[in-house]
Amino acid sequence: MNKSKSAQTNYLDKIESPQNIKSLKIGELKSLCDELRKRMVQTVSKTGGHLSSNLGVVELTVALHKVFDTPHDQFVWDVGHQCYAHKLLTGRASRFSTLRKEGGLSGFPSPKESEHDSFVAGHSSTSISAANGLAKAKSLLKSGGTVVAVIGDGALTGGLAYEGLSNAGRSKDKLIVVLNDNGMSISRNVGFVARHLAALRARPRYVRAKMNFSSMLSAIPLIGTPIRNGLLHLKTKIKKMMYSRSSFFEEMGFNYIGPLDGHDLEDLIRGLQAAKRMDRPVLLHVATVKGKGCDFAEKNPDVYHGVSCFDEQTGSREPSPDCFSTVFGQEMCLLAEQDERICAITAAMKDGTGLVEFDRRYSKRCFDVGIAEEHAVTFAAGLAHNDALPVFAVYSTFLQRSYDQILNDAAISNEHIILAIDRAGIVGEDGETHQGIFDVAF
Secondary structure (H helix, E strand, O other), X not given: OOOOHHHHHOOHHHOOOHHHHOOOOHHHHHHHHHHHHHHHHHHHHHHOEEOHHHHOOHHHHHHHHHHOOOOOOEEEEOXXXXXXXXXXXXXXXXXXXXOOOOOOOOOOOOOOXXXXXXXXXXXXXXXXHHHHHHHHHHHHHOOOOOEEEEEEOHHHHOHHHHHHHHHHOOOOOOEEEEEEEOOOHHHHHOOHHHHHHHHHHOOHHHHHHHHHHHHHHHXXXXXXXXXHHHHHHHHHHHHHHHOHHHHHHHXXXXXXXXXXXXXXXXXXXXHHHHHHHOOOOEEEEEEOOOOOOOHHXXXXXXXXXXXXXXXXXXXXXXXXXXXXXXXXXXXXXXXHHHOOOXXXXXXXXXXXXXXXXXXXXXXXXXEEOOOOHHHHHHHHHHHHHOOOEEEEEEEHHHXXXXXXXXXXXXXXXXXXXXXXEEOOEOOOOOOHHHOEOOOOOO
16 A cells, blocks of 8 residues: 555544545645545455455545535436445545444445435446436436436446436536546547646636637627637537547536546646536546555556455455356356357456456357446347357346347247356345345346
């Protein structure tokens, strides 16, 4: 873990609500971030849970609570497996050791648990649609406040995220989508000029100047509008050359800010303040490192995404006995060796469903479709229709998302697809959003 001299101040123990961090200065907030990471590693090493994803959003969470006021402002965490710092900052630090235990804290956001958790989360790609509804209700009822959806780049592989973007972008409500981008491509694509311009665009003076300049040009009689349109057109052309990502979101109706360094508190606070001032949908793009601040989690973010108990200092774990997923993966390899029609499909869960070795041996027959369970089933039906033998390996809780496709795209046509359903039954530690108890009802 990263250490600092001021980390011994114990800011975290003094925080009873997010209001307690409002008066902290940048240096103190950085020390608080160190404490949050230390508490997470200590706790998850004993309880199990999601580690890498939570370590990656510590600065972002602190910045959000510095700028906004929950529960008046509302945060929607996509999937919710990155909400640990949020829980620690919203009056639950003293109970954090009960994480994922019976009668203890949920591993995901839960409005039953705290007024600061605005929406139940557990499955991916839902945050923007939920935030769209929350923000629209605020507009209709004039209740005030801003809604912020925090969504990872992985969740953007799910189609529901784009349905949410399409509708939220044209809503004109006070809605901020924070795109938490922890993909490695961000470090290669973002150079000095892009970072510098992104920081400038997030500054309050830039935002005010942009609005004032546009209004001033429009107010000039006769020539104001043509000049304004011409300058805006030129600006858009130049920006599209430099920011290929931003144009996509702006075409959907969002003001785009970023990409920003997701571990630079000052940049994050400045960017969030700029977004808060805009009376329209904003997309704030931040680049983060999964597992940040914990050496073994940074080096192996996928391994420490969702973990059982481990050694707090080294990250080492007791070897797990063979489980359904392990045996399933071994059998898939044996069967695929005998039958070239066999294909494997996973929805971003290659490791969890035991398909890593299958992918290594038969990469052309192993398809990771991202967090898109609906597509996975219909894709399998298409494969089957043309004589392939598809096996969709999926957790029971996530197969719920494909119910319509099972009925209409596979069952009605009597397509021969195989659903290898893992984690069926009661799933205690992960709570109500991950129970695999609906298979028989299917």
